[in-house]
Amino acid sequence: MDPPNLPLLRLLTLASTITAQSFPTPYCGSTGNFSASSAVSGTSQTLYVIGSCRGDLPAESCRACLNASASDVHDLCSLQKEAVLYSGNCTIRYSNASIFGTVTTDPRYLLYNGNNVTSPDTYNAALQTLLGSLQGEAAGGGSLRKYATGNESAGFxxxxxxxxxxxxxxxxxxxxCLVTVLGVNIMAPSCQFRYETNDRFFDPVSEPLPPPPALLSPAADAPPPPPGGKSNSTKTVIIAVATSASVVLVIGVVILLIMKRKKKQPRQRVEGEVEDEISTAESLHYDFGTIRVATDNFSDSKKLGEGGFGVVYMGRLSNGQEIAVKRLSHNYGQGEVEFKNEVMLLARLQHRNLVRLLGFCLEGVDRLLIYEFVPNSSLDQFIFDPLKRANLDWDRRRKIIMVVARGMLYLHEDSRLCIIHRDLKASNILLNSDMNPKISDFGMARLFELDQTQAETNRVVGTYGYMAPEYAMHGNFSVKSDVFSFEVLILEIVSGQKNNLFRVGDNTEVLTSYCWREGTISKIIDPSITSASSTEIARCIHIGLLCVQENVADRPTMFSVLLMLNSHSITLQVPSQPEFFIHRGDESDVSSTWDYSSRVERSRSRSNHLSKKEVSVTEPYPR
Known part of the structure; x- marks a missing residue:
């Protein structure tokens, strides 16, 4: 399946014309390296350009491809201020705004291969293994090369x-970026992925990396404007080019990538690292008086919400910065050392899909956590509100599901740590001004050691309806506990109703058990979702049911969940019967030690009444 030679363009109207001379003939310098800010002369405005070639393409072939693409983009986009052109082995992208160091995943170009494989299950398992091994190599490739290629046996x-x-x-x-294009053969401006069973496309020919070139100043190195009052006819063109030696995008080719955390080798902490942590802790400390003023002395009018572990207030610092302040309850149960350890843990978690911790405050019995302010409240305020949820169409809901999944993958596998959230729920998903979600509230989070897979506690904390049975009944938790909670979140986003309060006529059902028994999309989906693919929604529900299977080992990881959500070409397993831990009544927090035995028996007896009929699916529909 060779990619078609047709260009794919993202165009915006521009009054002025971009000429062919805007793109210099020698796209690659004499060294053939990537230069993030090269400057050449042109006419009128500033253009930012990235030219990129396949990572294994020889330098001369790269130059020829980029020259041809420059001519094509001139012919096709002569009145546009922004464009992307994908061809077989290279791409040209330009904009009138800076595009360097910025992740861009649209527009996307998908390629499909209609050929069958001998064993889909074996193929998918091998694909995950291969992609996991390639991700770290590509992302960690440095400033000259972010490219990886490999192969894996999949049966025949x-x-x-x-x-x-x-x-x-x-x-x-x-x-x-790679997680965003996860699961499909896809080209995007900032990253790409392709997999095939034909090795002719993947010729593992890579040239060695030459020394990096000297970077030119975009403005200072441009020739001065000609005399005679024609200074407005000068255009600076910022060029970023990549050859085979500097490997940039896999162009014209599709790339499927999934994220897998690179294993870090344990090492002893040295004295300097301890001093750094102490310094970091001091830099995060806020004065109690400052926070009291920022919140109008913790006024009720500033209260944003309240949970089992404290009250959250909105505040404004003297510099105008808006903050969210969580004032922990006095019976929170943490000592000063444990509290500071938690702060240090949260401070090390930096990801666009997580609410950012700004600092903390200790004052007597008061313990405060200061976070970035996220203006649009929490997800539950939208999906459970009959009026507000109408503003969340299916595209936006699916985006929320995907972004939360990426944030959880970061916690589990892609940060330097392995964090179990233990309280993933709609009220802990905050929405920013663009309605993009951020995972919040890490008060119950637990850090796992290297290669640790599970832990046990006799103090179960969390929220009824979201807790995995093995955790709720036995205190056992792992990344699969968070996967269970994520499934509940998926179903609530799809249905617009709470898991423990799913209404069917005049009756109240547990949403997860109802989906397992009934499996009829029209009875589950939120009526306010008026235009959406029933197949896509059904696939989301199907993936959700895989996340609540009774056998913890059968539940997918977040890595696999993202792969399945992104790729419709991956065959979904038939989910086994879940073990539901059913608690009737309103959602409530749990923070005490229980006697489990009676609850275990009740849960088992209830689950025995659930339907046990066999399942056969060819389309991704729930039971």
């Missing part, structure tokens, strides 16, 4: 895959 088939980002991205941005 062999999978060949390439993964690539533009090298101007950071390691984390590259990983985030």
């Amino acid at each position: 088939d062999r999978i060949y895959a390439t993964v690539q980002c533009t090298p101007d991205l950071t390691e984390q941005d590259c990983s985030d």
Whole structure:
């Protein structure tokens, strides 16, 4: 399946004309390296351009491809201020605004292969293994090359895959971009992925990296304007080019990438690291008086919400910055050392899909956590409100599901730590001004050691309706406990109703058990979702049911969940019967030690009454 030679363009109208001379003939310098800010002369305005080639393409072939693409983009986009052109082996992208170091995943171009594989299950398992091994190599490739290629046996088939980002991205941005295009053969401006069973496309020919070139100043190195009052006819063109040696995007080719955390080797902490942590803790400390003034002495009018562990207030610092302040209850149960350890943990979690911790305050019995302010309240205020949820169409809801999944993957696998959230729910998903979600409230989070897979506690904390049975009944938790909670969140987003208060006529059902028994999309989906693909929604529900299977080992990881959500070409397993821990009544927090035995028996007896009929699915529909 060779990619078609047709260009795919993202165009915006511009009054002025971009000429062919705007793109210099020598796209690659004599060294053939990527330059993040090269400057050449042109006419009238400033243009930012990235030219990129496949990572294994020789330098001369790269130059030829980019020259041809420059001519094509001139012919096709002569009146546009922004464009992307994908061809077989390279791409040209330009804009009148800076595009360097910025993740861009649209427009996307998908390619499909209609050929069948011998064993889909074996193929999908091998694909995940291969992509997991390539992700770290590509994202960690440095400022000259973010590219990886490899192959994996899949029974009678062999999978060949390439993964690539533009090298101007950071390691984390590259990983985030690749997760966004997860699961499909896809081209995007900042990253791409392709996998095939045909090895002819994946010729593992890579040139060695030459020394990095000296970077030119975009403005200072441009020739001065000609005399005679024609200074407005000068255009500065900022060029970023990548050749085979500097590997940028996998162009014209599709790339499927998934994120897998690179294993970090344990090492001893040295004295300097301890001093750094102490310094970091001091820099995060806020004065209690400052926070009291910012919140009008913790006025009720500033109260944003209240939970089992404290009250959240809105505040405004003297510099005008808006903050959210969580004032922990006096019976929170943490000592000063434990509280500071939690602060240090949260301070190390930096991701666009997580609410950012700004600092903390200790004053007598008062313990405060200061976060960035996220203006649009929490997700539950929208999806459970009959009027507000009408503003969330299916595209926006699906985006929320995907972004939360990426945030959870970061916690589980892609940060330097492995964090179990333990309280993932709609009220802990905050929405920013663009309605993009951020995961919040890490008061119950637990840090796992290297290679630790599960833990046990006799103090179960969390929220009824979201807790996995093995955690609620036995105190056992792992990344799969968060996966269970994520499934509940998916179903609530789809239905617009709470898991423990799903209404069917005059009756109240548990949403997860109802989906398992009935599996009729029209009875589950929120009526306010008027235009959406029933197949896509059904697939989301199907994936959700895989996340609540009784056998913890059968539940997918967040890595696999993202893969399944992104790729419709991956065959979904038939979910086994879940073990539901049913608690009737309103959602409530749990923070005490219980006697489990009677609850275990009640849960088991209830689950025995659930339908046990066999399932056969060819389309991704729930039971």
